Amino acid sequence: MFKLIQTEGRARRGEFTCAHGTVQTPVFMNVGTQGAIKGALSAHDLREIGCQVELSNTYHLHLRPGDDVVRALGGLHRFMDWDGPILTDSGGFQVFSLAGLRKIREEGVTFASHIDGRRIFMGPEESMRIQSNLGSDIAMAFDECVENPATYEYAKASCERTLRWLERCKAEHDRLNALPETVNPGQMLFGINQGATFPDLRIWHMQQTAKIDCEGYAIGGLAVGEPAQVMYDIIDVIEPYMPVDKPRYLMGVGTPSNIIEGVARGVDFFDCVMPARNARHAKLFTWSGAMNIKNEKYKLDERPIDPDCACPVCRSFSRAYLRHLFAAGEMLAMRLAVLHNLYFYNALAGRIRQALDEGCFADFRAEYSPKLAGRL
Amino acid sequence: MFKLIQTEGRARRGEFTCAHGTVQTPVFMNVGTQGAIKGALSAHDLREIGCQVELSNTYHLHLRPGDDVVRALGGLHRFMDWDGPILTDSGGFQVFSLAGLRKIREEGVTFASHIDGRRIFMGPEESMRIQSNLGSDIAMAFDECVENPATYEYAKASCERTLRWLERCKAEHDRLNALPETVNPGQMLFGINQGATFPDLRIWHMQQTAKIDCEGYAIGGLAVGEPAQVMYDIIDVIEPYMPVDKPRYLMGVGTPSNIIEGVARGVDFFDCVMPARNARHAKLFTWSGAMNIKNEKYKLDERPIDPDCACPVCRSFSRAYLRHLFAAGEMLAMRLAVLHNLYFYNALAGRIRQALDEGCFADFRAEYSPKLAGRL
Numbered sequence: 149m150f151k152l153i154q155t156e157g158r159a160r161r162g163e164f165t166c167a168h169g170t171v172q173t174p175v176f177m178n179v180g181t182q183g184a185i186k187g188a189l190s191a192h193d194l195r196e197i198g199c200q201v202e203l204s205n206t207y208h209l210h211l212r213p214g215d216d217v218v219r220a221l222g223g224l225h226r227f228m229d230w231d232g233p234i235l236t237d238s239g240g241f242q243v244f245s246l247a248g249l250r251k252i253r254e255e256g257v258t259f260a261s262h263i264d265g266r267r268i269f270m271g272p273e274e275s276m277r278i279q280s281n282l283g284s285d286i287a288m289a290f291d292e293c294v295e296n297p298a299t300y301e302y303a304k305a306s307c308e309r310t311l312r313w314l315e316r317c318k319a320e321h322d323r324l325n326a327l328p329e330t331v332n333p334g335q336m337l338f339g340i341n342q343g344a345t346f347p348d349l350r351i352w353h354m355q356q357t358a359k360i361d362c363e364g365y366a367i368g369g370l371a372v373g374e375p376a377q378v379m380y381d382i383i384d385v386i387e388p389y390m391p392v393d394k395p396r397y398l399m400g401v402g403t404p405s406n407i408i409e410g411v412a413r414g415v416d417f418f419d420c421v422m423p424a425r426n427a428r429h430a431k432l433f434t435w436s437g438a439m440n441i442k443n444e445k446y447k448l449d450e451r452p453i454d455p456d457c458a459c460p461v462c463r464s465f466s467r468a469y470l471r472h473l474f475a476a477g478e479m480l481a482m483r484l485a486v487l488h489n490l491y492f493y494n495a496l497a498g499r500i501r502q503a504l505d506e507g508c509f510a511d512f513r514a515e516y517s518p519k520l521a522g523r524l
Numbered sequence: 525m526f527k528l529i530q531t532e533g534r535a536r537r538g539e540f541t542c543a544h545g546t547v548q549t550p551v552f553m554n555v556g557t558q559g560a561i562k563g564a565l566s567a568h569d570l571r572e573i574g575c576q577v578e579l580s581n582t583y584h585l586h587l588r589p590g591d592d593v594v595r596a597l598g599g600l601h602r603f604m605d606w607d608g609p610i611l612t613d614s615g616g617f618q619v620f621s622l623a624g625l626r627k628i629r630e631e632g633v634t635f636a637s638h639i640d641g642r643r644i645f646m647g648p649e650e651s652m653r654i655q656s657n658l659g660s661d662i663a664m665a666f667d668e669c670v671e672n673p674a675t676y677e678y679a680k681a682s683c684e685r686t687l688r689w690l691e692r693c694k695a696e697h698d699r700l701n702a703l704p705e706t707v708n709p710g711q712m713l714f715g716i717n718q719g720a721t722f723p724d725l726r727i728w729h730m731q732q733t734a735k736i737d738c739e740g741y742a743i744g745g746l747a748v749g750e751p752a753q754v755m756y757d758i759i760d761v762i763e764p765y766m767p768v769d770k771p772r773y774l775m776g777v778g779t780p781s782n783i784i785e786g787v788a789r790g791v792d793f794f795d796c797v798m799p800a801r802n803a804r805h806a807k808l809f810t811w812s813g814a815m816n817i818k819n820e821k822y823k824l825d826e827r828p829i830d831p832d833c834a835c836p837v838c839r840s841f842s843r844a845y846l847r848h849l850f851a852a853g854e855m856l857a858m859r860l861a862v863l864h865n866l867y868f869y870n871a872l873a874g875r876i877r878q879a880l881d882e883g884c885f886a887d888f889r890a891e892y893s894p895k896l897a898g899r900l
Contacts, residue, residue: 188564
């Protein structure tokens with residue numbers, strides 16, 4: 149259930165209630181691919197750094213340990229000891245980006261596991277069954293994520309099929325939720341808009357997708373090769389066709405600046421592996437831009453990573469200590485860097501919400517969107 | 525300052541007070557070689573798992589980031605944000621086990637750094653200066669740790685030199701502690717007994733070492749290749765010559781059973797990398813013996829690692845989850861395994877103390893020394 153609290157331009161401040169709690173939006177979801185967060189973080193650590201929604205990957209958990217195993221152990225919440233909201237992706241993105249030897253047909257996709265090469269079939273029904281076994285709060289529809297640039301013909305055929313797949317997802321999802329032995333009977337379904345970078349396809353697909361009753365709608369197939377401005381333009385094109393009373397989720401995006409720009413265009417949910425991936429490469433986010441903590445100049449620097457950050461790392465450790473941990477190859481380096489970067493992303497969403505609450509999001513955007521745009 | 529509270533046979537229950545607090549003994553010290561604990565644990569995590577004393581390595585910190593850097597940043601306590609007692613080893617053990625191209629002379633040892641091969645000289649004075657810069661609570665004397673088996677002639681010459689080195693350590697340590705700019709003016713010095721597996725050398729060396737006033741005495745050069753029974757016999761031989769009013773530290777030992785047997789022979793301090801190293805190989809300690817959590821039989825096992833354990837891991841996660849994390853190659857596997865194993869060792873020391881307090885250590889030893897003897 150989505151409640152719109154406040155708007156400023158197209159930016160939205162809302163509340164989304166699902167089986168495991170209420171989420172304040174805009175929200176950044178923290179990625180725990182295999183039921184654990186990169187950098188040796190557990191679900192308990194997520195609590196400490198302000199995470200509201202944990203995101204796990206259907207493809208990975210289906211392969212290992214197996215969604216049947218997770219189900220037998222009481223579902224993903226119990227498995228990883230996280231009692232807050234969980235969103236699972238559909239598996240589609242990994243099938244199309246990670247697995248090998250893909251063959252797409254109307255029924256679904258046959259592919260080779262990236263772990264052991266074994267042939268696996270996944271279609272809309274399989275994806276729904278896996279996500280039902282995991283017991284997430286939000287299941288994502290099984291779609292095809294087309295890489296940019298794509299041809300018009302391919303993108304058109306693909307998003308037509310994704311629409312047919314959504315209808316099958318919806319039917320199977322409703323059936324599974326009604327089963328007496330279902331792990332999370334309150335599981336919701338989000339549909340996904342596709343159409344590559346073609347405005348007319350995007351609009352047509354969004355219009356059709358919105359006709360299928362879902363608890364939220366996502367924008368997929370962006371941040372997959374196209375420039376940021378193209379992504380912004382596509383969001384601008386789709387947004388007027390997205391239901392106002394349902395949350396909007398921009399999948400896999402992005403830099404802090406991308407998130408601010410997404411919010412400005414009416415997006416409510418975000419997720420990205422960037423904070424964890426950058427952390428592993430010693431690239432840390434701060435309110436005045438990004439830094440590489442391995443730099444020699446931090447050798448004797450007693451200051452925290454970011455003096456304006458209240459994360460568990462900045463409260464206790466110096467840049468010099470972090471730099472030493474990276475230089476010494478200590479696993480703790482990864483953990484502290486990921487803790488800081490994820491905290492930063494969660495705090496960013498928090499400051500966006502505060503700005504919206506106070507009616508000063510435009511000022512916030514004008515100050516921080518350029519400042520946080522730099523990549524390392 | 526050491527206070528003997530209770531004895532049972534030769535086993536001792538005591539309290540040791542140093543600059544950063546009072547340590548209940550017998551105690552197991554937790555190893556943080558480079559100012560961080562293996563498995564992505566920080567000093568904060570040590571607090572959570574009952575650690576009383578953190579142990580860091582002089583050799584490693586001298587090489588990286590440099591003890592001058594640590595000193596400039598306020599010492600090791602501030603660097604790693606640990607306000608409890610810290611013991612630093614002398615660097616000797618690593619010089620003799622890890623570094624290359626060693627040349628031992630009366631003045632000290634020239635060796636090649638294992639990181640970049642650069643030639644470094646370390647003698648008693650250098651070791652004291654490095655440990656003074658680190659600002660640990662307990663500095664260890666610079667000694668030669670001879671591998672077993674050793675020839676009598678070599679062991680004799682070596683422990684005579686280690687004795688002369690102790691005199692130089694003591695003089696330099698006193699001088700450094702008295703300097704106005706010293707990091708930790710309350711730093712203590714422990715002497716180290718050597719003599720390989722030769723009872724007469726061990727006794728002679730202990731008698732001479734005890735004449736030099738130190739705040740504690742360690743038994744070095746054991747658990748370096750000899751069978752456990754030989755180690756126990758050597759402790760039996762030395763113990764009567766160790767000052768009763770000073771703590772005794774059995775360096776680098778050992779299995780849970782080794783620790784119980786060490787306590788039974790009058791030892792107060794222990795340290796070992798085994799809990800962390802075993803954890804990284806999925807080998808976990810429990811009160812009913814060791815287990816390999818990767819085993820297929822734990823795939824659907826909902827129980828904690830050890831139902832009798834109150835560690836943060838056993839309170840929240842199942843064997844099945846741990847097994848999955850190892851199978852999936854998640855860094856979190858290491859962290860949770862190390863947290864559990866270190867907690868187990870700290871709890872073991874706690875239960876030993878409790879048994880001594882209650883006068884039932886003999887029973888405890890009879891039950892747990894055999895049960896916890898198995899290696900994986």
